[in-house]
Amino acid sequence: MELKAIHTDDSYTHLALVGKLDIPGVGEIENKFIGYTAARKKGAVIDLSGVTFMGSMGLRLFLSAAKALHRENKVVVLLNPQPLVREVLDASGIGDVVAIESDETAAVAKAKA
Amino acid sequence: METTLRRTITNEVHELESLMNATTNFLEDQNVDAQAVYRVKLALEEMITNIIKHGYDDYESHQIDVAIELRPEEIVGTITDDGHEFNPLEQELKNKNAALPERKVGGLGIHIIKELLNEVNYRRENEKNILEIKMRRNQPA
Structure with missing residues:
Protein backbone atom coordinates (compact mmCIF):
# COMPACT_ATOMS: atom_id res chain seq x y z
CA MET A 1 0.00 0.00 0.00
CA GLU A 2 1.31 3.39 -0.95
CA LEU A 3 0.31 6.89 0.17
CA LYS A 4 1.37 9.77 -2.07
CA ALA A 5 1.14 13.42 -1.05
CA ILE A 6 0.02 15.22 -4.22
CA HIS A 7 -0.48 18.68 -2.77
CA THR A 8 -0.04 20.14 0.71
CA ASP A 9 -0.37 23.80 1.52
CA ASP A 10 -2.26 26.03 3.92
CA SER A 11 -5.52 25.69 1.99
CA TYR A 12 -5.91 21.90 1.63
CA THR A 13 -4.24 18.48 1.40
CA HIS A 14 -4.46 16.18 -1.61
CA LEU A 15 -3.41 12.56 -1.11
CA ALA A 16 -3.52 9.52 -3.39
CA LEU A 17 -3.73 5.94 -2.13
CA VAL A 18 -2.51 3.08 -4.30
CA GLY A 19 -2.91 -0.62 -3.56
CA LYS A 20 -5.11 -2.73 -1.27
CA LEU A 21 -6.76 -1.14 1.79
CA ASP A 22 -6.99 -4.46 3.59
CA ILE A 23 -5.68 -5.01 7.12
CA PRO A 24 -1.97 -5.08 6.20
CA GLY A 25 -2.44 -2.22 3.75
CA VAL A 26 -4.11 0.03 6.31
CA GLY A 27 -1.38 -0.86 8.82
CA GLU A 28 1.29 0.28 6.38
CA ILE A 29 -0.08 3.78 5.82
CA GLU A 30 -2.25 4.54 8.88
CA ASN A 31 0.20 6.71 10.84
CA LYS A 32 1.26 8.66 7.77
CA PHE A 33 -2.40 9.11 6.77
CA ILE A 34 -3.32 10.50 10.20
CA GLY A 35 -0.32 12.83 9.98
CA TYR A 36 -1.55 14.23 6.65
CA THR A 37 -5.21 14.52 7.67
CA ALA A 38 -6.21 14.80 11.35
CA ALA A 39 -2.85 16.24 12.41
CA ARG A 40 -2.65 18.84 9.58
CA LYS A 41 -6.18 20.05 10.27
CA LYS A 42 -6.76 21.01 6.61
CA GLY A 43 -9.54 19.85 4.33
CA ALA A 44 -8.36 16.72 2.52
CA VAL A 45 -8.98 15.18 -0.91
CA ILE A 46 -8.23 11.45 -0.91
CA ASP A 47 -7.79 10.07 -4.44
CA LEU A 48 -8.95 6.45 -4.39
CA SER A 49 -8.56 5.69 -8.11
CA GLY A 50 -5.54 3.47 -7.37
CA VAL A 51 -7.24 1.47 -4.59
CA THR A 52 -8.14 -2.02 -5.82
CA PHE A 53 -9.61 -3.47 -2.60
CA MET A 54 -11.09 -1.93 0.53
CA GLY A 55 -12.72 -3.47 3.59
CA SER A 56 -14.04 -2.03 6.83
CA MET A 57 -10.55 -1.07 8.03
CA GLY A 58 -10.36 1.40 5.14
CA LEU A 59 -13.77 2.78 6.05
CA ARG A 60 -12.61 3.27 9.64
CA LEU A 61 -9.59 5.19 8.43
CA PHE A 62 -11.71 7.64 6.43
CA LEU A 63 -14.43 8.02 9.07
CA SER A 64 -11.87 8.70 11.80
CA ALA A 65 -10.17 11.37 9.70
CA ALA A 66 -13.52 12.93 8.75
CA LYS A 67 -14.60 13.09 12.41
CA ALA A 68 -11.29 14.69 13.44
CA GLU A 104 -11.26 16.63 -9.01
CA THR A 105 -12.06 20.33 -9.30
CA ALA A 106 -15.26 19.88 -7.30
CA ALA A 107 -13.43 17.76 -4.72
CA VAL A 108 -10.70 20.37 -4.24
CA ALA A 109 -13.29 23.14 -3.94
CA LYS A 110 -15.05 21.24 -1.13
CA ALA A 111 -11.77 20.55 0.67
CA LYS A 112 -10.73 24.22 0.49
CA ALA A 113 -14.07 25.57 1.69
CA MET B 1 -11.60 -29.25 -12.44
CA GLU B 2 -11.60 -28.98 -8.63
CA THR B 3 -14.77 -27.24 -7.46
CA THR B 4 -13.99 -26.77 -3.78
CA LEU B 5 -11.07 -24.91 -2.26
CA ARG B 6 -10.21 -25.99 1.30
CA ARG B 7 -7.74 -24.20 3.54
CA THR B 8 -6.99 -24.33 7.24
CA ILE B 9 -5.34 -21.29 8.80
CA THR B 10 -4.42 -20.40 12.38
CA ASN B 11 -5.96 -17.50 14.28
CA GLU B 12 -3.36 -14.94 13.20
CA VAL B 13 -4.15 -12.01 10.92
CA HIS B 14 -1.05 -12.52 8.74
CA GLU B 15 -2.48 -15.90 7.66
CA LEU B 16 -5.20 -14.07 5.73
CA GLU B 17 -2.95 -12.99 2.89
CA SER B 18 -2.22 -16.49 1.59
CA LEU B 19 -5.92 -17.39 1.95
CA MET B 20 -6.90 -14.30 -0.07
CA ASN B 21 -4.39 -15.12 -2.81
CA ALA B 22 -5.57 -18.74 -2.99
CA THR B 23 -9.20 -17.59 -3.13
CA THR B 24 -8.50 -15.11 -5.93
CA ASN B 25 -6.63 -17.70 -8.01
CA PHE B 26 -9.28 -20.37 -7.44
CA LEU B 27 -12.25 -18.16 -8.37
CA GLU B 28 -10.56 -16.43 -11.32
CA ASP B 29 -9.49 -19.79 -12.75
CA GLN B 30 -13.20 -20.72 -12.75
CA ASN B 31 -14.16 -17.51 -14.57
CA VAL B 32 -16.18 -16.11 -11.68
CA ASP B 33 -16.86 -12.45 -12.36
CA ALA B 34 -14.76 -9.78 -10.67
CA GLN B 35 -17.62 -8.41 -8.55
CA ALA B 36 -18.37 -11.82 -7.02
CA VAL B 37 -14.66 -12.48 -6.40
CA TYR B 38 -14.35 -9.13 -4.64
CA ARG B 39 -17.41 -9.70 -2.45
CA VAL B 40 -16.38 -13.22 -1.43
CA LYS B 41 -12.89 -12.00 -0.47
CA LEU B 42 -14.40 -9.07 1.42
CA ALA B 43 -16.63 -11.44 3.39
CA LEU B 44 -13.73 -13.77 4.22
CA GLU B 45 -11.55 -10.90 5.41
CA GLU B 46 -14.26 -9.31 7.55
CA MET B 47 -15.57 -12.54 9.07
CA ILE B 48 -12.20 -14.14 9.81
CA THR B 49 -10.78 -10.91 11.25
CA ASN B 50 -13.81 -10.77 13.53
CA ILE B 51 -13.19 -14.37 14.67
CA ILE B 52 -9.48 -13.73 15.31
CA LYS B 53 -10.11 -10.52 17.26
CA HIS B 54 -13.18 -11.50 19.26
CA GLY B 55 -13.70 -15.26 19.07
CA TYR B 56 -11.35 -16.70 21.66
CA ASP B 57 -11.04 -16.66 25.43
CA ASP B 58 -7.37 -17.70 25.51
CA TYR B 59 -4.11 -16.92 23.76
CA GLU B 60 -3.65 -20.40 22.29
CA SER B 61 -3.31 -21.24 18.63
CA HIS B 62 -6.61 -22.28 17.02
CA GLN B 63 -7.53 -23.60 13.61
CA ILE B 64 -10.03 -21.92 11.31
CA ASP B 65 -11.29 -24.08 8.45
CA VAL B 66 -12.37 -22.41 5.24
CA ALA B 67 -14.13 -24.06 2.30
CA ILE B 68 -15.18 -22.31 -0.89
CA GLU B 69 -17.46 -24.40 -3.06
CA LEU B 70 -18.38 -23.53 -6.61
CA ARG B 71 -21.89 -24.54 -7.56
CA PRO B 72 -23.39 -23.94 -11.01
CA GLU B 73 -25.09 -20.71 -9.98
CA GLU B 74 -23.42 -19.66 -6.75
CA ILE B 75 -20.34 -19.67 -4.57
CA VAL B 76 -20.78 -21.04 -1.05
CA GLY B 77 -18.15 -20.17 1.53
CA THR B 78 -18.02 -21.90 4.92
CA ILE B 79 -15.90 -20.71 7.84
CA THR B 80 -15.64 -23.01 10.87
CA ASP B 81 -13.94 -22.04 14.14
CA ASP B 82 -13.74 -23.46 17.67
CA GLY B 83 -14.09 -20.14 19.49
CA HIS B 84 -16.81 -19.32 22.00
CA GLU B 85 -20.37 -19.20 20.70
CA PHE B 86 -20.71 -16.02 18.72
CA ASN B 87 -23.27 -15.13 16.10
CA PRO B 88 -21.99 -12.04 14.26
CA LEU B 89 -25.33 -11.66 12.48
CA GLU B 90 -26.91 -10.58 15.76
CA GLN B 91 -24.70 -7.50 15.79
CA GLU B 92 -26.59 -4.41 14.80
CA LEU B 93 -24.80 -1.37 13.48
CA LYS B 94 -25.40 1.42 15.97
CA ASN B 95 -25.91 5.03 14.92
CA LYS B 96 -25.95 4.07 11.24
CA ASN B 97 -27.93 7.16 10.34
CA ALA B 98 -26.25 9.49 12.82
CA ALA B 99 -24.52 12.74 11.89
CA LEU B 100 -20.75 12.58 11.55
CA PRO B 101 -19.78 13.47 15.14
CA GLU B 102 -21.93 10.63 16.53
CA ARG B 103 -21.16 8.11 13.77
CA LYS B 104 -19.39 4.97 15.08
CA VAL B 105 -16.21 3.98 13.24
CA GLY B 106 -16.48 0.30 14.26
CA GLY B 107 -18.95 -2.44 13.43
CA LEU B 108 -19.11 -1.68 9.72
CA GLY B 109 -17.68 -5.02 8.57
CA ILE B 110 -20.69 -7.23 9.27
CA HIS B 111 -23.02 -4.48 8.05
CA ILE B 112 -21.43 -4.29 4.58
CA ILE B 113 -21.35 -8.09 4.31
CA LYS B 114 -25.09 -8.30 5.03
CA GLU B 115 -25.63 -5.64 2.36
CA LEU B 116 -23.41 -7.13 -0.37
CA LEU B 117 -23.72 -10.93 -0.03
CA ASN B 118 -26.81 -12.78 -1.22
CA GLU B 119 -27.08 -14.84 1.95
CA VAL B 120 -25.22 -15.11 5.27
CA ASN B 121 -26.12 -17.85 7.79
CA TYR B 122 -24.79 -18.85 11.19
CA ARG B 123 -25.14 -22.06 13.18
CA ARG B 124 -23.48 -23.65 16.22
CA GLU B 125 -22.66 -27.37 15.90
CA ASN B 126 -20.40 -29.65 17.95
CA GLU B 127 -18.95 -26.72 19.92
CA LYS B 128 -18.07 -24.92 16.70
CA ASN B 129 -19.26 -21.74 15.01
CA ILE B 130 -20.16 -22.28 11.37
CA LEU B 131 -20.67 -19.27 9.17
CA GLU B 132 -21.95 -19.77 5.65
CA ILE B 133 -21.96 -17.16 2.90
CA LYS B 134 -23.64 -17.42 -0.47
CA MET B 135 -22.91 -15.32 -3.51
CA ARG B 136 -24.30 -15.63 -7.04
CA ARG B 137 -21.47 -16.30 -9.52
CA ASN B 138 -22.64 -13.64 -11.92
CA GLN B 139 -24.51 -10.61 -10.72
CA PRO B 140 -27.48 -9.28 -12.67
CA ALA B 141 -26.46 -6.23 -14.72
Whole structure:
Protein backbone atom coordinates (compact mmCIF):
# COMPACT_ATOMS: atom_id res chain seq x y z
CA MET A 1 0.00 0.00 0.00
CA GLU A 2 1.31 3.39 -0.95
CA LEU A 3 0.31 6.89 0.17
CA LYS A 4 1.37 9.77 -2.07
CA ALA A 5 1.14 13.42 -1.05
CA ILE A 6 0.02 15.22 -4.22
CA HIS A 7 -0.48 18.68 -2.77
CA THR A 8 -0.04 20.14 0.71
CA ASP A 9 -0.37 23.80 1.52
CA ASP A 10 -2.26 26.03 3.92
CA SER A 11 -5.52 25.69 1.99
CA TYR A 12 -5.91 21.90 1.63
CA THR A 13 -4.24 18.48 1.40
CA HIS A 14 -4.46 16.18 -1.61
CA LEU A 15 -3.41 12.56 -1.11
CA ALA A 16 -3.52 9.52 -3.39
CA LEU A 17 -3.73 5.94 -2.13
CA VAL A 18 -2.51 3.08 -4.30
CA GLY A 19 -2.91 -0.62 -3.56
CA LYS A 20 -5.11 -2.73 -1.27
CA LEU A 21 -6.76 -1.14 1.79
CA ASP A 22 -6.99 -4.46 3.59
CA ILE A 23 -5.68 -5.01 7.12
CA PRO A 24 -1.97 -5.08 6.20
CA GLY A 25 -2.44 -2.22 3.75
CA VAL A 26 -4.11 0.03 6.31
CA GLY A 27 -1.38 -0.86 8.82
CA GLU A 28 1.29 0.28 6.38
CA ILE A 29 -0.08 3.78 5.82
CA GLU A 30 -2.25 4.54 8.88
CA ASN A 31 0.20 6.71 10.84
CA LYS A 32 1.26 8.66 7.77
CA PHE A 33 -2.40 9.11 6.77
CA ILE A 34 -3.32 10.50 10.20
CA GLY A 35 -0.32 12.83 9.98
CA TYR A 36 -1.55 14.23 6.65
CA THR A 37 -5.21 14.52 7.67
CA ALA A 38 -6.21 14.80 11.35
CA ALA A 39 -2.85 16.24 12.41
CA ARG A 40 -2.65 18.84 9.58
CA LYS A 41 -6.18 20.05 10.27
CA LYS A 42 -6.76 21.01 6.61
CA GLY A 43 -9.54 19.85 4.33
CA ALA A 44 -8.36 16.72 2.52
CA VAL A 45 -8.98 15.18 -0.91
CA ILE A 46 -8.23 11.45 -0.91
CA ASP A 47 -7.79 10.07 -4.44
CA LEU A 48 -8.95 6.45 -4.39
CA SER A 49 -8.56 5.69 -8.11
CA GLY A 50 -5.54 3.47 -7.37
CA VAL A 51 -7.24 1.47 -4.59
CA THR A 52 -8.14 -2.02 -5.82
CA PHE A 53 -9.61 -3.47 -2.60
CA MET A 54 -11.09 -1.93 0.53
CA GLY A 55 -12.72 -3.47 3.59
CA SER A 56 -14.04 -2.03 6.83
CA MET A 57 -10.55 -1.07 8.03
CA GLY A 58 -10.36 1.40 5.14
CA LEU A 59 -13.77 2.78 6.05
CA ARG A 60 -12.61 3.27 9.64
CA LEU A 61 -9.59 5.19 8.43
CA PHE A 62 -11.71 7.64 6.43
CA LEU A 63 -14.43 8.02 9.07
CA SER A 64 -11.87 8.70 11.80
CA ALA A 65 -10.17 11.37 9.70
CA ALA A 66 -13.52 12.93 8.75
CA LYS A 67 -14.60 13.09 12.41
CA ALA A 68 -11.29 14.69 13.44
CA LEU A 69 -11.44 17.29 10.65
CA HIS A 70 -15.11 18.00 11.35
CA ARG A 71 -14.03 19.34 14.74
CA GLU A 72 -11.92 21.89 12.83
CA ASN A 73 -14.81 22.67 10.46
CA LYS A 74 -12.92 20.89 7.66
CA VAL A 75 -13.95 17.97 5.46
CA VAL A 76 -12.59 14.80 3.88
CA VAL A 77 -13.55 14.28 0.22
CA LEU A 78 -13.10 10.85 -1.37
CA LEU A 79 -12.23 11.13 -5.06
CA ASN A 80 -12.80 8.65 -7.90
CA PRO A 81 -13.17 5.25 -6.21
CA GLN A 82 -13.13 2.25 -8.57
CA PRO A 83 -16.59 0.66 -9.02
CA LEU A 84 -16.07 -2.27 -6.61
CA VAL A 85 -14.62 0.02 -3.95
CA ARG A 86 -17.53 2.39 -4.54
CA GLU A 87 -19.91 -0.50 -3.82
CA VAL A 88 -18.36 -0.93 -0.38
CA LEU A 89 -18.57 2.80 0.31
CA ASP A 90 -22.23 2.81 -0.70
CA ALA A 91 -23.08 -0.32 1.32
CA SER A 92 -21.51 1.24 4.42
CA GLY A 93 -23.56 4.42 4.24
CA ILE A 94 -20.40 6.53 4.67
CA GLY A 95 -21.52 8.70 1.76
CA ASP A 96 -24.15 10.26 4.06
CA VAL A 97 -21.40 11.94 6.08
CA VAL A 98 -18.30 11.97 3.83
CA ALA A 99 -18.43 13.48 0.32
CA ILE A 100 -17.59 11.17 -2.60
CA GLU A 101 -16.71 13.00 -5.82
CA SER A 102 -15.80 11.97 -9.35
CA ASP A 103 -14.59 15.42 -10.37
CA GLU A 104 -11.26 16.63 -9.01
CA THR A 105 -12.06 20.33 -9.30
CA ALA A 106 -15.26 19.88 -7.30
CA ALA A 107 -13.43 17.76 -4.72
CA VAL A 108 -10.70 20.37 -4.24
CA ALA A 109 -13.29 23.14 -3.94
CA LYS A 110 -15.05 21.24 -1.13
CA ALA A 111 -11.77 20.55 0.67
CA LYS A 112 -10.73 24.22 0.49
CA ALA A 113 -14.07 25.57 1.69
CA MET B 1 -11.60 -29.25 -12.44
CA GLU B 2 -11.60 -28.98 -8.63
CA THR B 3 -14.77 -27.24 -7.46
CA THR B 4 -13.99 -26.77 -3.78
CA LEU B 5 -11.07 -24.91 -2.26
CA ARG B 6 -10.21 -25.99 1.30
CA ARG B 7 -7.74 -24.20 3.54
CA THR B 8 -6.99 -24.33 7.24
CA ILE B 9 -5.34 -21.29 8.80
CA THR B 10 -4.42 -20.40 12.38
CA ASN B 11 -5.96 -17.50 14.28
CA GLU B 12 -3.36 -14.94 13.20
CA VAL B 13 -4.15 -12.01 10.92
CA HIS B 14 -1.05 -12.52 8.74
CA GLU B 15 -2.48 -15.90 7.66
CA LEU B 16 -5.20 -14.07 5.73
CA GLU B 17 -2.95 -12.99 2.89
CA SER B 18 -2.22 -16.49 1.59
CA LEU B 19 -5.92 -17.39 1.95
CA MET B 20 -6.90 -14.30 -0.07
CA ASN B 21 -4.39 -15.12 -2.81
CA ALA B 22 -5.57 -18.74 -2.99
CA THR B 23 -9.20 -17.59 -3.13
CA THR B 24 -8.50 -15.11 -5.93
CA ASN B 25 -6.63 -17.70 -8.01
CA PHE B 26 -9.28 -20.37 -7.44
CA LEU B 27 -12.25 -18.16 -8.37
CA GLU B 28 -10.56 -16.43 -11.32
CA ASP B 29 -9.49 -19.79 -12.75
CA GLN B 30 -13.20 -20.72 -12.75
CA ASN B 31 -14.16 -17.51 -14.57
CA VAL B 32 -16.18 -16.11 -11.68
CA ASP B 33 -16.86 -12.45 -12.36
CA ALA B 34 -14.76 -9.78 -10.67
CA GLN B 35 -17.62 -8.41 -8.55
CA ALA B 36 -18.37 -11.82 -7.02
CA VAL B 37 -14.66 -12.48 -6.40
CA TYR B 38 -14.35 -9.13 -4.64
CA ARG B 39 -17.41 -9.70 -2.45
CA VAL B 40 -16.38 -13.22 -1.43
CA LYS B 41 -12.89 -12.00 -0.47
CA LEU B 42 -14.40 -9.07 1.42
CA ALA B 43 -16.63 -11.44 3.39
CA LEU B 44 -13.73 -13.77 4.22
CA GLU B 45 -11.55 -10.90 5.41
CA GLU B 46 -14.26 -9.31 7.55
CA MET B 47 -15.57 -12.54 9.07
CA ILE B 48 -12.20 -14.14 9.81
CA THR B 49 -10.78 -10.91 11.25
CA ASN B 50 -13.81 -10.77 13.53
CA ILE B 51 -13.19 -14.37 14.67
CA ILE B 52 -9.48 -13.73 15.31
CA LYS B 53 -10.11 -10.52 17.26
CA HIS B 54 -13.18 -11.50 19.26
CA GLY B 55 -13.70 -15.26 19.07
CA TYR B 56 -11.35 -16.70 21.66
CA ASP B 57 -11.04 -16.66 25.43
CA ASP B 58 -7.37 -17.70 25.51
CA TYR B 59 -4.11 -16.92 23.76
CA GLU B 60 -3.65 -20.40 22.29
CA SER B 61 -3.31 -21.24 18.63
CA HIS B 62 -6.61 -22.28 17.02
CA GLN B 63 -7.53 -23.60 13.61
CA ILE B 64 -10.03 -21.92 11.31
CA ASP B 65 -11.29 -24.08 8.45
CA VAL B 66 -12.37 -22.41 5.24
CA ALA B 67 -14.13 -24.06 2.30
CA ILE B 68 -15.18 -22.31 -0.89
CA GLU B 69 -17.46 -24.40 -3.06
CA LEU B 70 -18.38 -23.53 -6.61
CA ARG B 71 -21.89 -24.54 -7.56
CA PRO B 72 -23.39 -23.94 -11.01
CA GLU B 73 -25.09 -20.71 -9.98
CA GLU B 74 -23.42 -19.66 -6.75
CA ILE B 75 -20.34 -19.67 -4.57
CA VAL B 76 -20.78 -21.04 -1.05
CA GLY B 77 -18.15 -20.17 1.53
CA THR B 78 -18.02 -21.90 4.92
CA ILE B 79 -15.90 -20.71 7.84
CA THR B 80 -15.64 -23.01 10.87
CA ASP B 81 -13.94 -22.04 14.14
CA ASP B 82 -13.74 -23.46 17.67
CA GLY B 83 -14.09 -20.14 19.49
CA HIS B 84 -16.81 -19.32 22.00
CA GLU B 85 -20.37 -19.20 20.70
CA PHE B 86 -20.71 -16.02 18.72
CA ASN B 87 -23.27 -15.13 16.10
CA PRO B 88 -21.99 -12.04 14.26
CA LEU B 89 -25.33 -11.66 12.48
CA GLU B 90 -26.91 -10.58 15.76
CA GLN B 91 -24.70 -7.50 15.79
CA GLU B 92 -26.59 -4.41 14.80
CA LEU B 93 -24.80 -1.37 13.48
CA LYS B 94 -25.40 1.42 15.97
CA ASN B 95 -25.91 5.03 14.92
CA LYS B 96 -25.95 4.07 11.24
CA ASN B 97 -27.93 7.16 10.34
CA ALA B 98 -26.25 9.49 12.82
CA ALA B 99 -24.52 12.74 11.89
CA LEU B 100 -20.75 12.58 11.55
CA PRO B 101 -19.78 13.47 15.14
CA GLU B 102 -21.93 10.63 16.53
CA ARG B 103 -21.16 8.11 13.77
CA LYS B 104 -19.39 4.97 15.08
CA VAL B 105 -16.21 3.98 13.24
CA GLY B 106 -16.48 0.30 14.26
CA GLY B 107 -18.95 -2.44 13.43
CA LEU B 108 -19.11 -1.68 9.72
CA GLY B 109 -17.68 -5.02 8.57
CA ILE B 110 -20.69 -7.23 9.27
CA HIS B 111 -23.02 -4.48 8.05
CA ILE B 112 -21.43 -4.29 4.58
CA ILE B 113 -21.35 -8.09 4.31
CA LYS B 114 -25.09 -8.30 5.03
CA GLU B 115 -25.63 -5.64 2.36
CA LEU B 116 -23.41 -7.13 -0.37
CA LEU B 117 -23.72 -10.93 -0.03
CA ASN B 118 -26.81 -12.78 -1.22
CA GLU B 119 -27.08 -14.84 1.95
CA VAL B 120 -25.22 -15.11 5.27
CA ASN B 121 -26.12 -17.85 7.79
CA TYR B 122 -24.79 -18.85 11.19
CA ARG B 123 -25.14 -22.06 13.18
CA ARG B 124 -23.48 -23.65 16.22
CA GLU B 125 -22.66 -27.37 15.90
CA ASN B 126 -20.40 -29.65 17.95
CA GLU B 127 -18.95 -26.72 19.92
CA LYS B 128 -18.07 -24.92 16.70
CA ASN B 129 -19.26 -21.74 15.01
CA ILE B 130 -20.16 -22.28 11.37
CA LEU B 131 -20.67 -19.27 9.17
CA GLU B 132 -21.95 -19.77 5.65
CA ILE B 133 -21.96 -17.16 2.90
CA LYS B 134 -23.64 -17.42 -0.47
CA MET B 135 -22.91 -15.32 -3.51
CA ARG B 136 -24.30 -15.63 -7.04
CA ARG B 137 -21.47 -16.30 -9.52
CA ASN B 138 -22.64 -13.64 -11.92
CA GLN B 139 -24.51 -10.61 -10.72
CA PRO B 140 -27.48 -9.28 -12.67
CA ALA B 141 -26.46 -6.23 -14.72
